Amino acid sequence: MAQIYPKPETRQALEVFCMMAGEGEFFDLSTKPITREQFRIGKDADKIRKPERAAGYFITDRCIGCGTCVGICPQNCIRSTAIPYVTGEKHCLHCGNCYRECPAEAVVRE
Ligand code: SF4
Ligand code: SF4
Numbered sequence: 001m002a003q004i005y006p007k008p009e010t011r012q013a014l015e016v017f018c019m020m021a022g023e024g025e026f027f028d029l030s031t032k033p034i035t036r037e038q039f040r041i042g043k044d045a046d047k048i049r050k051p052e053r054a055a056g057y058f059i060t061d062r063c064i065g066c067g068t069c070v071g072i073c074p075q076n077c078i079r080s081t082a083i084p085y086v087t088g089e090k091h092c093l094h095c096g097n098c099y100r101e102c103p104a105e106a107v108v109r110e
Contacts, residue, residue: 021042057096060084075092
């Protein structure tokens with residue numbers, strides 16, 4: 001740390017803390033497509049019910065199968081084998097392109 005923050009005033013950016021419990025999500029940008037995982041920490045982490053799906057962008061029954069979202073998804077993670085189309089949550093970058101450009105307003109953000 002002394003090499004990264006050589007001056008005392010730069011060390012003010014450091015804040016040491018201890019996290020006892022919590023949950024979160026991380027993106028691994030080193031994989032292509034990127035991958036996303038959820039995690040929980042704390043002694044009761046295994047007792048907390050996992051949400052049915054992570055927060056993100058999801059396609060609803062309003063989808064008309066126009067294909068616009070498939071063409072603009074930078075992760076190529078929208079499955080178009082059936083209508084409604086499905087976003088690939090694990091690889092979704094949360095860019096919101098599908099949400100903004102869908103002509104049927106079929107994409108929701110949760
Ligand atoms: S842009 Fe909207 S309507 Fe078109 S395929 Fe995608 S989700 Fe469905
Ligand atoms: S939010 Fe972005 S990455 Fe995720 S499905 Fe929509 S267009 Fe693809």
